[in-house]
Amino acid sequence: MLGHMKNAGPRVMLFRSLALMGLLVFACGGTPRAEPGGDWRDEYRRPQSIPYPASNPFTPEKADLGRTLFFDPGLSASNTVSCASCHKPEHGWSDGLVHSRGDGPTPMLFHSPTLLDIAWLDRLGWEGKFRDIEAVTFTPITSPAGMNMPEEKLLARLAADPAYVEMFARAFPGKPINRRAVELAIATFERSITSKTAPFDRWIAGDKSAMPEAAKRGFALFSGKAHCTECHSGWAFTDGSFHDIGVAKEAEAGRGQFFPNSLKLQHAFKTPTLRNDADRGPFMHDGSSATLAQVIEFYDKGGVDRPSRAEVIKPLGLNPSEKADLLAFLRALTDD
Ligand code: HEC
Ligand code: HEC
Incomplete structure (x- = not known):
């Protein structure tokens, strides 16, 4: 237990x-x-x-790519919702709403939690359903109430964008643009979100x-x-x-x-x-x-x-x- x-x-x-x-x-x-x-x-x-895990050590290139992805509404189907829509830096990395709203007509099940100091958490999510930060990433991206973006469609969008192709190549030399790379980059940026x-x-x-x-x-x-x-x-x-x-x-x-x-x-x-x-x-x-x-x-x-x-x-x-x-x-x- x-x-x-x-x-x-x-x-x-x-x-x-x-x-x-x-x-x-x-x-x-x-x-x-x-x-x-x-x-x-x-x-x-x-x-x-900051305790970066051995499975995803810090590199500035990954953090930069992760920051760009985090603030990019292009990760949502409608091109209007980014991670930062619900985790706003100016609102303590939360969003001020009782229940967060994303791309879909229905609000999210929960109030959006802050991302401050999550590098130190063993389990993520209000109910602890995520085993690490990387594992959270594609849930809001693909959820209809979140960013409503199918994985394949997102990866195709990124691969078609020369600026992203360059950033991925710098962060993951010789590797393809895939789901894991997106998870590793965004999580590296998220671990850098700390209280002062x-x-x-x-x-x-x-x-x-x-x-x-x-x-x-x-x-x-x-x-x-x-x-x-x-x-x-x-x-x-x-x-x-x-x-x-x-x-x-x-x-x-x-x-x-x-x-x-x-x-x-x-x-x-x-x-x-x-x-x-x-x-x-x-x-x-x-x-x-x-x-x-x-x-x-x-x-x-x-x-x-x-x-x-x-x-x-x-x-x-x-x-x-x-x-x-x-x-x-x-x-x-x-x-x-
Ligand atoms: C038994 C454990 C426990 C104790 C004791 C406790 N808390 Fe909490 N606190 C929690 C949990 C769990 C939540 C989230 C509950 C939820 O969302 O359903 C919470 C939520 C909060 C929040 C909201 C934070 C946020 O960002 O949403 C504040 C503020 C807070 N507690 C302050 C206090 C204060 C002040 C005391 C003492 C009077 C206290 N807590 C005692 C476990 C505890
Ligand atoms: C539509 C609003 C919304 C969007 C967009 C969104 N989130 Fe969240 N986020 C939430 C809510 C609500 C939760 C709580 C979910 C739960 O507990 O099951 C959450 C939880 C999290 C957590 C767990 C935090 C903790 O303290 O346990 C992380 C990490 C996170 N989101 C990262 C992201 C990333 C990365 C993106 C972009 C890919 C993103 N979120 C997009 C609303 C949103």
Whole structure:
């Protein structure tokens, strides 16, 4: 049960850091530490480099080709929809719609997720149905609700375009223009889409004035009373795993469709990164929260109570100033 095993990691890490904090408190004669130190910093340290897989190592030629393909509406049947139509850089690589719209008359099933920091995700898609970034590519391209473009037609279009022929030749010398080349190039570009340093990172690194006081109080709530770090853990604020937080409708199995015998994966969807959340919205797999303030109201109430819902999700009893502090913290995760 992959979905379950993956839940263990971050929780163990959290307990370890809580235990260490306990030791520090003890060592300091019982005074709780107001500022982060040692182990805390390690847990939130941003990685130094992007993990390109051995099966698709970075080359500038592939990334350039991938960027061109990503922004090209010529990948859709109508010549009007590109990947960037639903993953807009200026909207936090999402699209601002409850359900994305592509080339077809019907909207997509889900709200479009951000592409920020996806290089670090093990499984892609709200339900985790894609095993890697490469594997996502042709689903939106060929889907009638997405770009509505048959694979053969796309490959023929690319092969007939001298500019593409040249770019493919540079990225994949001596190789044909085929489905795999398109996947490898677009995925290389996508892995380069990363969040940058935010006020929170500067505060974690020791700059005490980098975050307003409200955001510091918000972080204490986030990692304490509100239990948010149980799932939004580590520097990217996601455990990369799947949980029912009480958002999904009864008819939505989520990750549970692949694990019918796992109670906790019924109605479970992927924990999104919280980095740059203030740039996007609506939120959740179904776009059901319009603003971050609404997300906080949602968690304060605790969502639909059912057996699959994660134990930590329950009414929090936050007062208005605590809600404002949490919001200030979430805003401090946006890079500048
Ligand atoms: C019509 C809107 C639309 C278009 C066009 C579109 N996407 Fe998406 N994208 C979505 C939606 C909706 C999802 C969520 C799908 C799911 O979870 O099953 C998604 C999911 C993804 C994911 C998974 C992200 C994650 O965090 O798990 C990747 C990667 C992605 N798209 C890349 C692309 C690429 C590359 C293109 C162009 C070839 C593209 N998308 C075109 C709407 C779109
Ligand atoms: C049990 C795990 C869990 C806990 C605890 C948790 N979250 Fe989440 N969070 C998720 C999952 C899973 C989603 C996506 C749910 C969906 O779309 O159905 C989510 C979605 C979100 C989103 C929307 C992000 C986006 O880009 O769509 C925000 C913001 C958020 N959570 C903040 C918080 C805050 C603040 C707390 C603490 C009050 C918290 N979360 C506690 C798992 C969790």
